[in-house]
Amino acid sequence: MKITIIGAGNLATCLGKALKASRYEVVQVFSRTEQSAKVLATMLEAQPITHIEWVNDGADVYIFAVKDSVLPILVEELGKKYPKKIFLHTAGSMPLSIFPAVLAHCGVFYPLQTFSKTAEVDFREIPIFIEGRDEKAMQAMMEIGQSISDNVRTITSADRKYIHLAAVWSCNFVNHCYNRAAKVLAERNLPFDVLYPLIDETRRKVHHIHPQKAQTGPAVRYDENVIAMQKELMDTDEMGQELYELLSKDIHRFAEDHL
Amino acid sequence: MKITIIGAGNLATCLGKALKASRYEVVQVFSRTEQSAKVLATMLEAQPITHIEWVNDGADVYIFAVKDSVLPILVEELGKKYPKKIFLHTAGSMPLSIFPAVLAHCGVFYPLQTFSKTAEVDFREIPIFIEGRDEKAMQAMMEIGQSISDNVRTITSADRKYIHLAAVWSCNFVNHCYNRAAKVLAERNLPFDVLYPLIDETRRKVHHIHPQKAQTGPAVRYDENVIAMQKELMDTDEMGQELYELLSKDIHRFAEDHL
Numbered sequence: 001m002k003i004t005i006i007g008a009g010n011l012a013t014c015l016g017k018a019l020k021a022s023r024y025e026v027v028q029v030f031s032r033t034e035q036s037a038k039v040l041a042t043m044l045e046a047q048p049i050t051h052i053e054w055v056n057d058g059a060d061v062y063i064f065a066v067k068d069s070v071l072p073i074l075v076e077e078l079g080k081k082y083p084k085k086i087f088l089h090t091a092g093s094m095p096l097s098i099f100p101a102v103l104a105h106c107g108v109f110y111p112l113q114t115f116s117k118t119a120e121v122d123f124r125e126i127p128i129f130i131e132g133r134d135e136k137a138m139q140a141m142m143e144i145g146q147s148i149s150d151n152v153r154t155i156t157s158a159d160r161k162y163i164h165l166a167a168v169w170s171c172n173f174v175n176h177c178y179n180r181a182a183k184v185l186a187e188r189n190l191p192f193d194v195l196y197p198l199i200d201e202t203r204r205k206v207h208h209i210h211p212q213k214a215q216t217g218p219a220v221r222y223d224e225n226v227i228a229m230q231k232e233l234m235d236t237d238e239m240g241q242e243l244y245e246l247l248s249k250d251i252h253r254f255a256e257d258h259l
Numbered sequence: 260m261k262i263t264i265i266g267a268g269n270l271a272t273c274l275g276k277a278l279k280a281s282r283y284e285v286v287q288v289f290s291r292t293e294q295s296a297k298v299l300a301t302m303l304e305a306q307p308i309t310h311i312e313w314v315n316d317g318a319d320v321y322i323f324a325v326k327d328s329v330l331p332i333l334v335e336e337l338g339k340k341y342p343k344k345i346f347l348h349t350a351g352s353m354p355l356s357i358f359p360a361v362l363a364h365c366g367v368f369y370p371l372q373t374f375s376k377t378a379e380v381d382f383r384e385i386p387i388f389i390e391g392r393d394e395k396a397m398q399a400m401m402e403i404g405q406s407i408s409d410n411v412r413t414i415t416s417a418d419r420k421y422i423h424l425a426a427v428w429s430c431n432f433v434n435h436c437y438n439r440a441a442k443v444l445a446e447r448n449l450p451f452d453v454l455y456p457l458i459d460e461t462r463r464k465v466h467h468i469h470p471q472k473a474q475t476g477p478a479v480r481y482d483e484n485v486i487a488m489q490k491e492l493m494d495t496d497e498m499g500q501e502l503y504e505l506l507s508k509d510i511h512r513f514a515e516d517h518l
Contacts, residue, residue, distance in 0.1 A: 180509075199429050223326075
């Protein structure tokens with residue numbers, strides 16, 4: 001199976017590298033940004049293109065790893081041109097129905113991970129959630145998926161939305177809490193790396209203990225003295241205080257619900 | 260140096276075990292809850308006691324690992340009785356000044372970690388922040404600290420408050436985001452463990468990349484479609500929606516500040 005990748009961002013880059021490592025031939029890499037297209041295409045020994053009309057019929061599978069906002073436009077345009085090809089998109093929150101009806105062989109191929117261009121990830125451990133319109137799309141996704149990951153699962157569009165929501169909580173929002181901690185320390189010229197053992201242990205725990213049981217700290221027992229004092233430390237940062245209070249209340253509410 | 264531990268909770272348990280492993284003799288373990296006192300005292304081959312008046316003068320160092328709310332009462336009571344002993348407390352948010360003036364040798368011994376009675380932690384990696392009233396307390400803390408950890412640092416009460424605030428952000432609030440993710444999945448009968456690779460990678464990244472740069476997902480680019488759709492998925496959970504929105508706004512604001 002030959003593959004063309006539409007997109008050259010974080011996910012496109014990591015996925016492209018994993019595909020190449022599994023000896024797939026990548027034919028073309030599309031990005032509106034010439035530099036991005038060139039960088040990824042060079043890595044994958046593919047042809048870089050910057051106009052969607054330049055996507056040719058040389059691939060069997062077209063994988064879309066682009067922003068949600070442009071995805072419908074791109075699949076519409078290429079779908080009309082190559083209705084017999086296999087079209088896959090990688091967006092957790094986009095349903096299968098985004099593909100126009102003219103496409104018989106299409107599917108969603110959603111790797112559940114946070115990708116950076118520079119961070120090497122071990123794709124074998126990444127769960128890939130697949131949903132296909134027909135058997136041909138399913139088989140292609142199963143083959144591609146299993147060649148790069150040990151964890152390929154079928155899922156409905158409805159369930160996938162919740163997986164994506166859970167991913168936002170456990171990755172983006174978690175990372176923002178790290179960022180908030182970094183800000184607190186930076187303002188006192190304290191180094192962020194003192195938190196590494198704590199950060200590591202916090203995530204290690206939830207591999208064994210449900211996060212409900214793993215909770216510690218002032219919010220779970222709603223220690224008003226500590227909470228008031230800590231809010232005061234952020235007195236120049238209204239949004240920080242608001243978020244601190246809301247998180248503390250929510251933690252306490254969860255704890256009470258589980259008494 | 261002989262040690263008596265006031266408290267038998269998570270921190271007291273983990274610290275007691277680390278002290279015993281470093282061959283310190285633990286004389287007494289105090290907890291109002293008989294069962295807790297007995298469990299920890301048995302582990303440490305110490306005497307379990309359930310009344311603060313039963314704390315004797317057999318130790319050189321008295322370590323308080325109790326709730327912030329009872330700490331002042333306990334140090335007051337024992338301080339009057341044994342003013343020549345070394346008194347240490349372990350509370351991140353409590354200043355050194357909590358100790359009555361009569362105590363010449365006192366200090367704060369704050370291990371920056373989240374402790375569970377059951378989770379084994381490697382104390383050697385845990386940063387311990389110390390602050391002493393006099394040289395004798397400092398020396399005792401340095402000796403005890405370095406015998407269980409490779410990362411003992413001096414700190415002021417003022418800075419320690421910020422360390423503790425950063426710990427709440429990077430541990431308690433992070434854990435709550437995990438808990439929120441677990442709730443989302445549980446409501447659809449989806450397993451939490453599909454998130455492990457994502458959770459692991461999210462924390463792994465911040466060892467190398469500042470969390471500001473590591474951020475991904477819909478909030479950082481404020482993708483209103485995805486944000487609205489995800490909020491809708493939590494339509495029976497007002498607090499969840501509110502928190503989701505506030506976190507998304509804060510992420511976006513941070514991203515704009517760094518453009």
